[in-house]
Amino acid sequence: MIRWIAFSALLVWASLLSAQESLKFQGHLLIGGCAAQVHGDGISGFNKLGATAGIGLDVWRGDGDRRWSWDILYTQKGSRRVPNPKAGDYNTWRYRFTYLDLPVVRTWHFDTDWWFGLGLQPSVLLAGEEDFYQNGFTELTYVDLRPWDIGGVVSAGISWGEHFGLEARLGQSLLPISEQPEQPIQRFDNFMMNMAVQFAVRWSMGEG
Secondary structure, eight states, X not given: OHHHHHHHHHHHHXXXXXXXXXXXXXXXXXXXXXXXXXXXXXXXXXXXXXEEEEEEEEEEOTTSSEEEEEEEEEEEEEEEOOOBGGGTBOOOOEEEEEEEEOOEEEEEEOTTSEEEEEEEEEEEEEEEEEESSSSOOEEOSSOOBOSEEEEEEEEEEEEETTTEEEEEEEEEXXXXXXXXXXXXXXXXXXXXXXXXXXXXEEEEEEOO
């Protein structure tokens, strides 16, 4: 993970130093929610809701229509099986995977106050939990998660005023977060990969 941070910083600084204008910086706070699912757990749908929040920094040269953005985000991912009482199905369970996301995103800003971004998102696992019997979350027993996740991220947002905006992000694991089981079992029939949609309010500070 340290190598990834050093490499991404070197890449960004190289692109910035290739221009002649002085560097500009703008910090921001992000607070919002996350809807997530997990490939490989035998269910689908963005049914696991969680929180996301963190801080970030935008760096650019010139008029700011192209920027680099670094973030540190606390994000609750995972999955949840939704019961179907009308069909006599009352079975429900949840996974909650809490990560520290460290995305590096290249963003393009337009005159209409919209922006669009693409990037890579390494993540550090803070906690892996399960709730199979509606007794609250406990430590994982079915799955052995890797301590990290490497994903891609697509973002889009709109600004209003000088300091506020709304942002949406779609993140997807590029590598499995667990080994594929030798024999598929209930709630774990393949290697697992995170997928999450994040919505956040952005409060920008400093030069815009």
